[in-house]
Amino acid sequence: MPSAKTMLHVYQGQIAASRGAGMAGLNEQAKLSPTIRALIDVVNDDYDPRR
Structure with a gap:
């Protein structure tokens, strides 16, 4: 399973792509x-x- 950080970047990319x-x-x-x-x-x- 991907990390939360990876999933966050993917979803933010989808949001950016959906603009317009x-x-x-x-x-x-x-x-x-x-x-x-x-x-x-x-x-x-x-x-x-x-850390």
């Missing part, structure tokens, strides 16, 4: 937004500057 796609792009953004927020939380929780 009109209503289909907005639908894609709305669908992925909760997932991206959750992944950001996981990545932030895993970040430890002491």
